Amino acid sequence: MRKVSSVDKNGKVLFVNDKGTGTTIGTKDDCLAYGYNYTGAACYIQNNNKPLQTKGNTNLDKGNKIRGVNNNVLGKGNWVQAKDISVIGNSNKAYYGSDSSVLIGRNAFTQSYGELAFSSSVIPDRAKFSIYQFDGITTDETPTELFLGGYTNARLNMNTNYESSLMVRYTASALNAASNEIWCNHGEFAYKYVNSTLSEVGHAKGTAIRDSNLDYDIEFAPISNGEDYIECKVEGESGHTVYWTIVLQITEVRYG
Numbered sequence: 403m404r405k406v407s408s409v410d411k412n413g414k415v416l417f418v419n420d421k422g423t424g425t426t427i428g429t430k431d432d433c434l435a436y437g438y439n440y441t442g443a444a445c446y447i448q449n450n451n452k453p454l455q456t457k458g459n460t461n462l463d464k465g466n467k468i469r470g471v472n473n474n475v476l477g478k479g480n481w482v483q484a485k486d487i488s489v490i491g492n493s494n495k496a497y498y499g500s501d502s503s504v505l506i507g508r509n510a511f512t513q514s515y516g517e518l519a520f521s522s523s524v525i526p527d528r529a530k531f532s533i534y535q536f537d538g539i540t541t542d543e544t545p546t547e548l549f550l551g552g553y554t555n556a557r558l559n560m561n562t563n564y565e566s567s568l569m570v571r572y573t574a575s576a577l578n579a580a581s582n583e584i585w586c587n588h589g590e591f592a593y594k595y596v597n598s599t600l601s602e603v604g605h606a607k608g609t610a611i612r613d614s615n616l617d618y619d620i621e622f623a624p625i626s627n628g629e630d631y632i633e634c635k636v637e638g639e640s641g642h643t644v645y646w647t648i649v650l651q652i653t654e655v656r657y658g
Contacts, residue, residue, distance in 0.1 A: 404432045407629070408513075409483060409498040410563045415445040424628035447483065447498070470496075480505075484512075493526060494519075499559070502551065515556035527564065529655045534558055536648040540638035545621065548634045548646060557631040558650070564658030566595040571651045574620045576636070576644050583613035585644075593624055593632065595656075600624040600632075620648065 404417040407425045415438055417428035433445035440446075447469070458472040465478045470485040479493040486502045494505040500512035503519065510521035510530050521530040537552035550556040560566065569592050576585040591605035601624050612618070619637040638644040 404428055406436065406498055408559070408562070409447055410561075413446045415447055415498075417445075487512075494521075495527070497561070513561050514550060514558050515553055516551040527656070527658075532650075532652045532654065534650045534652065536634045536646070536650070538636070538646050540636055540644045540646065541642065542640045543637050545635040545637050548636060548648060557629070557633070560595045560600055560630040560632075561656075562595070562598065562630055564595070564656040566654055566656035568593045568595075569653045570622075570632075572622075572648060574636075574646070574648045576616075576618055576638070576646050578616065578638075578642050578644050580643060581613075583616055585610060585612040585616045585618040587611065587620060591622060595630065598626075600626040600630045616642075618644065 407416045407418045409415050415428070415433065416425040417432055419426040427444050430440040433440040438445050438447045459468050460474045461468055462476050463478045466475045466480045466482070468475060468482045470482055470487065472485055473482050473487040475482060475489045477489060477492045480489045482489065482496045483498045484496045484500045484503065487496045488504045489496065491505065491507045491510065493509050494507070495511040496503055496505060497511065497513045499514065500517055501515055503512040503517040505512055505519050507521045509523045509526050509528065510519040511527055512519045514534065516535060518533040519530050523529045534550060536548035536550060538546065538548035540546045550558065571590045572588065574587045587608055587610045589605065589607040592603040594601060594603055605622070617639060621635050623633040625631050625633045634648055636646050
């Protein structure tokens with residue numbers, strides 16, 4: 403059974419292709435395996451009138467639409483397509499794939515794992531401020547990709563139905579527990595998603611604050627290969643077991 407890649411604003415589902423490097427509309431069997439509707443040679447989630455699963459949910463208003471498990475929703479008009487979600491406010495959207503996220507305010511939206519999203523926008527799907535955390539371990543100088551929450555293949559994905567402007571501020575903290583030494587850095591960069599391409603507009607990296615003999619590094623890259631995500635890679639040193647946490651704060655506005 404193929405893994406779901408994304409669900410757009412119209413409820414259309416795309417699956418990860420057989421190579422794991424792009425997306426496909428999938429087959430009827432792929433669609434029905436998730437309990438979705440296969441209509442017009444495509445897979446849709448929103449036409450399904452029955453929740454997929456609803457165990458363990460706390461829903462304090464009948465106006466909320468919840469298709470997942472272990473969610474806690476306080477407010478009205480919220481739309482949840484993931485699990486382990488917490489929502490405080492109105493008209494917020496947790497898209498498929500944004501498990502373990504928190505949405506606060508009005509018209510906040512999440513698409514990636516473990517996102518903390520804030521919004522007070524009166525316009526749906528327009529603007530938000532988000533916090534993301536990458537975790538991981540390195541044992542040498544090889545560039546190593548970190549994932550959101552350390553959860554394998556959990557990446558900071560773009561919603562390709564919109565054009566977006568993203569201003570990102572980040573802090574990085576690394577610990578070599580064996581030598582009791584640390585390496586820290588900070589910086590900011592701007593990305594845009596336009597004309598179906600994610601690209602960097604500029605990047606200003608701060609000076610590392612570190613124990614003097616550590617030569618670690620951090621890099622970000624816009625990956626636009628059909629999945630479209632912000633990649634976070636770090637470099638340690640040979641023989642060093644290094645524990646990493648990278649936190650991104652993103653101000654986003656989009657249109658589509």
